[in-house]
Amino acid sequence: xxxxxxxxxxxxxxxxxxxxxxxxxxxxxxxxxxxxxxxxxxxxxxxxxxxxxxxxxxxxxxxxxxxxxxxxxxxxxxxxxxxxxxxxxxxxxxxxxxxxxxxxxxxxxxxxxxxxxxxxxxxxxxxxxxxxxxxxxxxxxxxxxxxxxxxxxxxxxxxxxxxxxxxxxxxxxxxxxxxxxxxxxxxxxxxxxxx
Amino acid sequence: xxxxxxxxxxxxxxxxxxxxxxxxxxxxxxxxxxxxxxxxxxxxxxxxxxxxxxxxxxxxxxxxxxxxxxxxxxxxxxxxxxxxxxxxxxxxxxxxxxxxxxxxxxxxxxxxxxxxxxxxxxxxxxxxxxxxxxxxxxxxxxxxxxxxxxxxxxxxxxxxxxxxxxxxxxxxxxxxxxxxxxxxxxxxxxxxxxx
DNA sequence: CCAAAGATACCGGATGAATGGTATCTTTCG
DNA sequence: CGAAAGATACCATTCATCCGGTATCTTTGG
Numbered sequence: 001x002x003x004x005x006x007x008x009x010x011x012x013x014x015x016x017x018x019x020x021x022x023x024x025x026x027x028x029x030x031x032x033x034x035x036x037x038x039x040x041x042x043x044x045x046x047x048x049x050x051x052x053x054x055x056x057x058x059x060x061x062x063x064x065x066x067x068x069x070x071x072x073x074x075x076x077x078x079x080x081x082x083x084x085x086x087x088x089x090x091x092x093x094x095x096x097x098x099x100x101x102x103x104x105x106x107x108x109x110x111x112x113x114x115x116x117x118x119x120x121x122x123x124x125x126x127x128x129x130x131x132x133x134x135x136x137x138x139x140x141x142x143x144x145x146x147x148x149x150x151x152x153x154x155x156x157x158x159x160x161x162x163x164x165x166x167x168x169x170x171x172x173x174x175x176x177x178x179x180x181x182x183x184x185x186x187x188x189x190x191x192x193x194x195x
Numbered sequence: 196x197x198x199x200x201x202x203x204x205x206x207x208x209x210x211x212x213x214x215x216x217x218x219x220x221x222x223x224x225x226x227x228x229x230x231x232x233x234x235x236x237x238x239x240x241x242x243x244x245x246x247x248x249x250x251x252x253x254x255x256x257x258x259x260x261x262x263x264x265x266x267x268x269x270x271x272x273x274x275x276x277x278x279x280x281x282x283x284x285x286x287x288x289x290x291x292x293x294x295x296x297x298x299x300x301x302x303x304x305x306x307x308x309x310x311x312x313x314x315x316x317x318x319x320x321x322x323x324x325x326x327x328x329x330x331x332x333x334x335x336x337x338x339x340x341x342x343x344x345x346x347x348x349x350x351x352x353x354x355x356x357x358x359x360x361x362x363x364x365x366x367x368x369x370x371x372x373x374x375x376x377x378x379x380x381x382x383x384x385x386x387x388x389x390x
Numbered sequence: 391c392c393a394a395a396g397a398t399a400c401c402g403g404a405t406g407a408a409t410g411g412t413a414t415c416t417t418t419c420g
Numbered sequence: 421c422g423a424a425a426g427a428t429a430c431c432a433t434t435c436a437t438c439c440g441g442t443a444t445c446t447t448t449g450g
Contacts, residue, residue, distance in 0.1 A: 011399065030314055032227075036436060047436085049400045057436065118313050118357065119225050128360045145364055145371050149348050152355070152362075156347025159354060162313065165323045167347075169340055176340050206425065230409060242410085244426045252410065 015053050017043040023064050027111045031119050034061070065123055069130050072097070076134075088181035090138035091147040095181070098154045099174050101161075114162050150177050210248050212238040218259050218307040222357075226314045231255075260311060260318055263304040264325050267292070271329075283376035285333035286342040290376070293349045294369050296356075305353035345372050 021042035025034045036057055040050045054060035079093035117127050135142070142151075154177070160167050167173060216237035220229045231252055235245045249255040274288035293305060312322050330337070337346075349372070355362055362368060 014399085030316065032314065035434085037434095045399095046401050048402065048439090051437075052399060055437095114313060118309055119227070121223065121225055124358045128358045131358075131360055143363075145367050148362070148364065148368055149344075149372060149375075152348040152351025153344050154347075155351035155354050156349070159309075159350050160347065163319050163323050163326075165326055167343070168338075169343065172340050173343055173347075177344060180344075209425085231411085232409075240425095241427055243412095243428070246411080247425060250411090 011053070014043065014045060014049065018045070018050055018053060018060065019064050019067055022060055023068070026064075036060075061120070061123075065117075065126060069126075073134075085182070086141050088142055088144075088147050088150075090134070090142040091150050091181050092178060094151055095154045095174075095177055098158045098161075099170075111162055114158065146180055146183070150180050153177055206248070209238065209240060209244065213240070213245060213248060213255065214259050214262055217255055218263070221259075221310045222306045226310055229256075256311060256315070256318070259307065260321065263308055264321075267304050268329075280377070281336050283337055283339075283342050283345075285329070285337040286345050286376050287373060289346055290349045290369075290372055293353045293356075294365075296353075306357045309354065309357055341375055341378070345375050348372055 018039060022034055022039045025038055025042065036047050036050055039060070040047050043050070050060070054063060075097055076090070076093045079096060080089045083089040083092060085092075117123050157167060157173075213234060217229055217234045220233055220237065231242050231245055234255070235242050238245070245255070249258060270292050271285070271288045274291060275284045278284040278287060280287075296305065308322065312318050352362065352368075
């Protein structure tokens with residue numbers, strides 16, 4: 001009658017471990033590989049243990065998704081804060097956070113996002129909601145068509161990275177896109193926020 | 196003892212119906228919802244009927260994927276052929292085929308592509324292969340960084356459409372992006388095709 | 391201070407619903 | 421008739437969830 005319950009209880013650690021391993025599995029082996037058994041095993045607990053933290057599988061996935069959105073929010077805010085220029089700051093932050101992760105960083109938030117997002121319509125809606133809120137928040141500085149185009153291109157990059165499609169001239173593309181965020185399309189006013 | 200074999204046999208129609216409903220289900224309810232049972236029911240046949248056309252589920256999915264890639268190929272070739280301008284013709288075709296489908300056409304090729312692509316690594320590879328081949332084929336006319344950016348933005352557009360994220364100034368964005376495909380980045384020549 | 395009592399964290403097998411696949415039967419069409 | 425088209429029944433497996441049990445932590449009463 002060995003004692004199997006020698007584990008030191010650290011609910012927070014276990015919870016985080018579950019979330020992380022769930023995300024990792026999703027990215028590395030697809031969402032179908034994210035079974036409660038696999039996640040539990042990876043995190044070093046049993047299915048019952050997982051069930052205690054997340055009553056249902058969907059709850060676990062939702063938690064992962066929210067966690068990622070929060071992290072993304074923080075990262076974007078940081079970059080925006082560090083940007084001396086106001087005009088297009090959000091777009092640049094968005095762009096850079098995509099580019100800097102790169103195609104090899106499979107564990108990054110973007111990869112996880114996409115995989116779970118495009119598969120599950122409910123998560124798609126959540127993503128749309130997050131995105132719209134964010135856009136609206138920066139409507140004053142990031143509303144130009146040119147900037148919209150840049151952000152969409154960023155999405156394209158992220159998609160290409162995920163699909164393992166090599167982007168030729170990646171560095172050149174990056175600097176080109178960033179340059180696009182500096183120049184204003186509207187010819188009526190010369191430059192709105194250049195100082 | 197009703198006769199359940201009242202269906203008029205039209206194998207081609209049934210086959211197409213199966214493919215279409217499989218694609219629709221994938222987009223609307225995620226790939227997990229595309230089970231042989233669900234697809235069969237939606238198409239008005241039984242699992243056995245499906246099994247006759249597609250021996251395995253993977254065969255069905257592959258067929259959907261290939262069907263879409265072929266249709267896409269045809270559409271792109273048509274648009275390119277109709278374009279009087281050579282430079283950036285592929286990029287314009289790509290762009291227009293994304294824009295013209297619109298956000299409401301959920302059954303469109305792009306949406307289906309993405310959903311199935313990102314979940315299944317083998318399909319991802321297939322897509323990458325198709326895309327690279329296509330790019331290489333147009334390397335002479337569509338290699339500029341500016342054009343790469345436009346194509347990536349197009350990818351962003353269909354991603355947004357899929358996520359039901361409204362794109363403000365859609366028409367303006369479209370004409371802006373198309374305009375971008377006309378002007379050459381290389382400053383050595385002044386303007387290649389401005390009429 | 392400390393031990394009982396309850397709450398929280400975790401275990402692990404049982405269960406039942408889906409699912410993909412297969413084998414066999416019936417009907418329709420050429 | 422014979423082969424194609426489709427229906428029905430059945431199997432093996434996987435998976436999420438449930439649930440009774442056990443260990444550790446926290447509170448509380450003395």
